[in-house]
Every structure is written in C-alpha cells, then in structure tokens.
Amino acid sequence: MGGCAGGAEVSKGSFKPDYLGIDTVLLDGSLVNIRVAMKGARGDKDVIAYARCGAAQYALIRGFGFARNVRTTVAERGGIWRGDAVYTISPALPKGVDTIDAEVTVSDCGAQGIPTV
Template sequence: MGHSGMIAALSAVLASGCATAAPDPVSVTLEETRFLAENIVQVVVAVEGVPDPAVIRTATDCAAAEAAMLQRLDFARHVRTAMREEGGIRRADAVYSVTKDVPRGDFILDVAVQAEACRELEEAGVIANYG
C-alpha cells in the first residue's frame, strides 16, 4: 500500500463510527528500540486511542523504519509482533530484519517511503506523540 493509501485507510479506521466529530489522534509512544543483532531490530510501542491492529502495525512499522534509517539501511521486513493490552493501552513488541538490499519474503518496507508516510500521518493528525 502506498503512503497515500495508508493515510486514507488509517483515517477511515479512526473515523469509523464518528460521523459528526473528527476523531482524536492516536497517541503513539515509542517505548524501546534496540538492535538484537546487526540486522535485527526490536521495537516496542504503546498505542492509545484505537484498538485496531492495523494502526498498531503502522506504529511499529514507523519505529522500525526510523531505526533502519538511523543505521543507513534501506529495507525492513516484519518478522513478528506480540501484543498485549493493559488499562486501555495496547503495547506491541515487534521484530524486523533490516538490510541495505531488498530482503526475501513478505511484509517488506522501503524505509524511506515508510518514514515519509509516517511523517504525513503525524502532520495529518492521524497519529500524535510519536517518537
């Protein structure tokens, strides 16, 4: 999905059931980013506001893209996500492989494209308090 499509999809998720008022932005807090190995990054995010798994996945994708860019890597491939909920806050613990070259497999992110999409989501007010 392109970043314009992602913005539209997340906006639709946030607006569902809310015909008259604009939805509050989703609050995303990056709790932890660490490299488990040279090419494996773990990110933990806390998300308040929307329990939709697509929004949570986007938050972890944003964090992984940011971590990859800091290491001057170009691609990230989602490996796994474990989620739990406590007191209305969902936490996602996700792992990505990050590489300079396009990795094999599914769920591959071009980190430059993902980072731009994340900035646009934040500017559009779809996510807030990210990073």
C-alpha cells in the first residue's frame, strides 16, 4: 500500500511539484483505475493526494458524489513519481475507512493547487 515508504522530505516552502497528468480507466460500472505522474513529490503522500484528487473529480464527472480507495501503489524512478490507484465510485457514502466526499475533495484540491482530471 502507498503511504508507507516515502522519499526525502522537502521543506514546505520549497515544494514545487510538477503534475504530469492523470489517466483514468473505467474498469467496471463503479470501479476506476487512476494513474498519475509527477515530479517534485516530497514522498508517497503527495502522489496519493494527486490520485485522490483525480478520483474525486472523476466521480463527479460520472455523476457520483463519493469514492472509496481500494488500493494505491506508488513508485519513483528517475525523479518521476507514479501512482496507480483503484477506487470505487458511488452515489452514496460507501462503507470503509478511506472514503472521499467528491465535491469537498475537489474543492480542497483546488485550494491546494492540485489539479484534477
């Protein structure tokens, strides 16, 4: 699972991420694969946040209000961080601990300068 191992920490003032894009693939009616790439991440948490923002926006695009993380993997190679996440999307708050209110999350992502789909 992502979030366990991180790269070297960078002070908040020097955090200048380069978001390289979000790819989404609908796996099933309510299951979506979110793949992200970025440079300048401080560690897994930044990549996971980027994927989360993509999942939240995707849920809204599909007419759903919520998402739940199924799994996320993060890897870094050559200075490029990649995240591969799977989320379920739904009209009602799903059971589970890693749930997302899509509207609130997209708003928060915008406030943090993290792009969405």
